[in-house]
Amino acid sequence: MDVLNDIVRLMRPQAVLWKTVDAQGRWGMTVPHRDAPRFCLVVAGHCWFLPEAGPALLMQQGDYLLLAAKPRYCLASDPEVSPQLAALADKSREGDYVRWNDGSRGEPTRLVGGYFQVEAEHAALLSGLLPELIFIRSSDEEAGRLTRVLELIGEEALGERPGRDLVMSRLVEVMLVEVLRRPMQHMQGQRAGWLSGMADPPIATALQKMHADVARHWTVASLAKQVGMSRAVFARRFAERVGVAPATYLSNWRIALAKDALLNSEQSISDIALSIGYLSDSAFSTAFSRIVGRAPASYRRAGRKGSDAATI
Template sequence: MDILTDIIRLMRPRAISWRTVEAQGRWGMSVPCRDIPVFCLVVTGQCWYVPRHGQPLLMRQGDYLLMRATARYCLVSDPDASATLHAMEDGVAADAYVRWDEGAGGDKVRLVGGYFEIGPEHTALFSGMLPDFLYIRSSDEEAGRLSRLIALIGEESSIDLPGRDLVMSRLVEIMLVEVWRRPLTRIDSREAGWFSGMADPHIHLALQKMHADVAHHWTVDGLAKDVGMSRAAFARRFAERVGVAPATYLSNWRIALAKDALLNSERSLTDIALSIGYYSDSAFSTAFSRVVGVAPAAFRRARQGEQTAR
């Protein structure tokens, strides 16, 4: 079972907004708050990422940054330039960009940045899979494929051919998958989440088993035995790595699959319930209502009504 394909197919992430930023000399841009995943890659040159709190980060050509959600931050030619931006932010709307450029001269910089959209029914699950802050350097050993992809994005962003927006959106989406594909051995085990779980061989195997047969009656005892651990050690490590207990992870994934089936198919509630491991409509409805807040049928009607109204 390819867990990543399983998840990408379900959530269908889309790069709904991207923009190219070109600058030269001393310059700066203040980027507003976002409560959805945002990205930035350096196509040409280099710049500084300056967060509201924490240390500035020098991003060089080919570097990629992905953030689960952000407070306002700055991208600048040099760390001292952020002070000018802070002064310009007074009186600016919270969702507005601020940009200044002192003019020509100096090295040229080109950035591509934007954010991803996930269906609202999967936003929490998607966000839970991402680390708060993921920075990949072009010099990293595993960044070779990303470097080639960045070169394509840089080339596409600098031309104006038919279909440019579509091609750019697809390239950016592929970049997200490539980021998820990167070797997981360097993930900080102290930060709980899906990446951390996938980096642990035992927990990775347990996740594979649950995704391969979501309707199976999985138990902590059975999973622990399958991955060669004691029940207590497995339960503790799974919670430490993934951030939730095995039963909670399985329930959340089942409900995510149910949401997708309710919204994108005409399958009956009974068929959906059986396919994800619930042996009766009432058991499925109880579990779904506990997580989502409404019964499955009501969820389907409400979302279909929203889609019709658009």
């Protein structure tokens, strides 16, 4: 079982381009808070990434930045632009983009940026997958495949070919998968979570086993045996890497699958319960209600009603 494929397919990610930015001279813009991971690619020129907290980061042509949901941040020609941007931002609404440009000529810069939307019921899942910040330089030899995808995105952003929006949307989906692949090999110092677990071979094997047979009656002892570890050592290591106990992870994943099936299939609640390892409707309903806050039937009705309203 390909766990990454499993999770990305469930989330149905879509990348929304917020804009292509062209600038010259001294300039800057603020990017407002958004409860979704955001990315920025420097197609031409350079810019500075200026977070609300932490050091400034110089981004050169071909460099790429992805952030988990964050407060407002700035992109600018140089760090000294910050006072002008801050003054303008104080007078703007919280969700506004703010742009400043002194009108002078200089090196042209082009940026492509956007954010990832996923099915609403799985937004927390994507947020939990990503480190706080991923920064990849174009000169990074280990970026490999991701760099080639970013080059294609840059070419599409610079051109006006037929089908541009469709091609761009597909490329950014591939970009997300490549980004999620890469940190598995570079997780030192990262927060606990699914990616951290996938970077640890025994824990990755346990995750793969659970995803491959989600309906099985997995226990800490049976999972520990699968990866050749003692029960106590496995339980402690899994919690350290993933951030939750094995039973909690499995329960959360089962409910994520159930939510998707309730909203996007015609399966009966009994069939859904059985497919993810619950032998009775009542056991499934109790677990679902505890995690989601409402019973499966109520969740399905509310989700279908919202979908119908959105299509009117």
